[in-house]
Amino acid sequence: MLEPTGSHLKGEAISPRVDRPRPKHGWLLSSEHYVRSRDTRRHIDWILDQLEPCATAFESLLSRGASVDIFSYWASARGQGGPLLSPPQFARLARFRLECIYDIYFTQEGEDDD
DSSP: OOOOSEEEOTTSBSOSSOOSBOSSOEEEOOOTTTOOOSOHHHHHHHHHHHHGGGHHHHHHHHHTTOOOEEEEEEEESSSOOOOOOOHHHHHHHHHTTOEEEEEEEEOOTTOOOO
16 A cells, blocks of 8 residues: 555645635655755656556546646756656646646756755
């Protein structure tokens, strides 16, 4: 069984600073402490590797109306380029009906990008 790296319940406060209740339950799986690469492809591969043994249970959740996505952070050190996904990754994402959302930041020249 795949364990989440985080979760929350519908109705809980969003955070100590934001008292607004969460609109739905959340089950979160983060690659942050498992993948050291700064390449988002490696993080997506890791997440997909975790999901594949649970494909039947995952499909059951989708059939009951669960919404799922991959949310990724990406920072540009030079203002060019962007996240890259390979055709095999697109196929794996499509198999699980996963959308991939990127939170993109552009750092200023000379800023430390670590």
